[in-house]
Amino acid sequence: MIAALRRWRDEEGDVAVLGLARVAFGLLLLWNAVRAVRELTRGYFGDVFHWPLVPEALVPSRAVYTVVVAVQLALALLVVAGRWRAREALFASAVLGAYVLLCDRLQFHHNRWALFCQALLLSLAPCARSFRLGPRLPCVGPLWAARLVGLQLSIIYVASGASKLLEPDWRSGVVLLERFHLYASQAIAAGVPERLMNVLSQPAAASVLAKGAIATELFLAGGLWSARTRVFALCWGTCFHLIIEATSRVEGFTWLVLASYLVFVPRLRWPSGGAAAGHHGWSVS
Amino acid sequence: MPHVLALGPRARVVFAAGWVFLQAGLVLTASSRPDGIFGFRMFPEASTLEFELTRRVGGVAVPAPGGEWSARDAAGQLRHFSWRARVTDPVLSSPGARVFASYGADAQLARLQRALDDVALHEPEDSETERFVARVVVWRNGRGPDTVVLESAHRELEP
Numbered sequence: 332m333i334a335a336l337r338r339w340r341d342e343e344g345d346v347a348v349l350g351l352a353r354v355a356f357g358l359l360l361l362w363n364a365v366r367a368v369r370e371l372t373r374g375y376f377g378d379v380f381h382w383p384l385v386p387e388a389l390v391p392s393r394a395v396y397t398v399v400v401a402v403q404l405a406l407a408l409l410v411v412a413g414r415w416r417a418r419e420a421l422f423a424s425a426v427l428g429a430y431v432l433l434c435d436r437l438q439f440h441h442n443r444w445a446l447f448c449q450a451l452l453l454s455l456a457p458c459a460r461s462f463r464l465g466p467r468l469p470c471v472g473p474l475w476a477a478r479l480v481g482l483q484l485s486i487i488y489v490a491s492g493a494s495k496l497l498e499p500d501w502r503s504g505v506v507l508l509e510r511f512h513l514y515a516s517q518a519i520a521a522g523v524p525e526r527l528m529n530v531l532s533q534p535a536a537a538s539v540l541a542k543g544a545i546a547t548e549l550f551l552a553g554g555l556w557s558a559r560t561r562v563f564a565l566c567w568g569t570c571f572h573l574i575i576e577a578t579s580r581v582e583g584f585t586w587l588v589l590a591s592y593l594v595f596v597p598r599l600r601w602p603s604g605g606a607a608a609g610h611h612g613w614s615v616s
Numbered sequence: 617m618p619h620v621l622a623l624g625p626r627a628r629v630v631f632a633a634g635w636v637f638l639q640a641g642l643v644l645t646a647s648s649r650p651d652g653i654f655g656f657r658m659f660p661e662a663s664t665l666e667f668e669l670t671r672r673v674g675g676v677a678v679p680a681p682g683g684e685w686s687a688r689d690a691a692g693q694l695r696h697f698s699w700r701a702r703v704t705d706p707v708l709s710s711p712g713a714r715v716f717a718s719y720g721a722d723a724q725l726a727r728l729q730r731a732l733d734d735v736a737l738h739e740p741e742d743s744e745t746e747r748f749v750a751r752v753v754v755w756r757n758g759r760g761p762d763t764v765v766l767e768s769a770h771r772e773l774e775p
Contacts, residue, residue, distance in 0.1 A: 340628050340629060379704050380708075380731050380738075382730050436651065436653055437705050437727065439653045444654060455622075482636070483635075490656035490657065491656050494655070500661070501660075505662075509662035510662040513716060
């Protein structure tokens, strides 16, 4: 046990793929900041009903919040570029994002909280050595923080799967069935075949799907960690999240999970970008 | 030179243990928060709700259809007020419309209670309304309807 913990703490390996995860997280943070800009143009949340978790005195004024959003935009660009202070920008983005959530729990969504958690954890990993503007850097480094990104994903799967398992309406398929009834027309409009929606809207089908969803989440929590099941888990999880993306509004959660899956493929090699690209353009290690 | 975010061996263990402890605590205590925030309970319900807003004026319930009402200010001038001017959340800003209860009915009922208190506090020019009342009809996962009545805090009105 102690030996395993030491190995987890000290192990080093190829971290090239973490650069790609950083770019993906940066794009999601950028999208999140752009959404905040759009919402700010419609009105500042502090001027209307909001529900802070922090004392009201810590909720920023409109002017300060405008600066916060502008900083979030700039930080997200630094994260994506990877050239200068990308990890610090990732860390600051996570802290600022969490702060805004604490200022108004009406803005809380699990996908946003998950993004800020994952961004903070990835900032502790050497994720700015590849997929960056500028010279290529050595891509061997400590893996402990990348493993924490994976562990956080497992925590999300366990929390989500277990809460459904413990809820009779979820286990029996009632929740899914009602969701199908409520959102069938939207799903059909989004391209899901009507015949498929008719089948899914049957109680028996919803019951099977509910049990499948719970089993999938609980399986993914552990299956991603085993060398024997990892490839299947990655493929199954990708399909699972793409189906959710097609049928529900989850903001950037699908892409966050798929980007987080990258930490489970550290041995993945990426083609060299060549000397010219390495020194002047995107360095792809 | 080590990176500012490159933790040493001992700090890694302390951080990781603290992180897992924090996340486990947030997940396990999610039930104690009406909206279950930080608990990663995805798609917890498929409930819907609809509420009507009324005002308590002189002890009598007065409807505020669509969240709109008129009331006199301290100078006796008749003024128009709108629930939506203060409450812009997509779920809570639609009195009279049946809406999906994101994060579950209990989450939205807790938010609506806060919204009632907030509006009661932030409409100082309404010198008539003693209390805001929401009569909420809830369909939990398609079952129901059940009716819940929420009231704002009592407003102290100037004589």
